Amino acid sequence: MSKALEKFLSENLDDLKSKGLYNEIDILEGANGPKIKIRGRELINLSSNNYLGLANDERLKKAAKEATDRYGVGAGAVRTINGTMDIHDELEKTLARFKGTEAAIAFQSGFNCNMGAISAVMTKKDAILSDELNHASIIDGCRLSGAKIIRVKHQDMEDLRAKAKEAIASGLYEKIMYISDGVFSMDGDVANIDGIVEVCKELDIISYIDDAHGSGVMGKGAGTVKHFGHAKNIDFQMGTLSKAIGVVGGYVAGTKDLIDWLKVRARPFLFSTSLTPANAAACIEAIRIMEEDPSLHQKLWENGDFLKKELKNLGFNIGASATPITPVIIGDETLTQKFSRRLIEEGVYAKSIVFPTVPMGTGRVRNMPTAQHTKEMLLEAVRIYEKIGKELGVI
Structure with missing residues (x-):
């Protein structure tokens, strides 16, 4: 290895470890279900994006197996050569109907969606106003476009x-x-x-609304934009196929x-x-x-x-979540990491989220209850939270 590398x-790995x-x-x-096994131990799982439990659903498994038998394990090419099969076309038509738009385009991941869709439309001649708490993929997509990025205070109209x-008024920008x-994943x-x-x-x-954590969760499943009745008023509806839908991939509906433009200009596509x-069959x-x-x-x-009510009643700071995402905001990064480790030791898998994923000093343990959790699982998780919260002086 190069000495410089x-x-x-x-130096940098040691620095990260010393700062928690x-x-x-x-x-x-x-x-990845409501309970998981790690190093031989079974744990209540509160860290998964598998909101509806569909990643483990037998009906999706059956659809995936049948599609594999018919089409093979891979598409064999990019979409624009001969990698577009009728199953991909069916998926995109299904997504458009579900989202209430004229058309949709499927990508290999939600991150790819934002990297490809933003830079396909916005250029160095344009400006992007971006909420200050937007996801990293949005930030990277904006940077890739070359457009002027203007940070907007969180949720401040x-x-x-x-x-x-x-x-x-500056006259500097074409668009x-x-x-x-749509749903902010760290605060809910x-x-x-x-x-x-x-x-x-x-x-x-x-x-442009990135509804990665709203798809399948808001609007009776159809997303945050649909929830508020604005399917025809938002230009880009982006979502993932890897969270509530339970598979992998992403899409833009509009x-x-x-969609025709994205199919000829979005580079990940x-x-x-x-x-x-x-994957396409399972998503359908x-x-x-x-x-x-x-x-x-x-x-x-x-x-x-239920989980939000119980944790709040114990005295934990759960922020302003309006969705099933339930952060327990602790603040100090090292204490947050310790809290998460103790939860895991006691039987609850809830990972710490610290800088740079969230601002410095706002470390939290993020909890993601799903449709698969039983009331007994959640009660046991709350009992363990109370024990560790008191032990570490958080409550």
């Missing part, structure tokens, strides 16, 4: 309006976009879609012209092999289940409301 890695910012990766011995007017998460708060639509319409700004046929089945049976969605919200 060795020095860089050694080094994250160790745990290996699951089996499926007056700051959005003022900065948008300033950008317009201006506002981009926001929901974007002000009504306010966003009002400002963007008033000032003729392109609107007008036919927008152009230069990466298509989603596997099994997941959407069918969500459309036909609301019970999983209802159970998710019941569990989320």
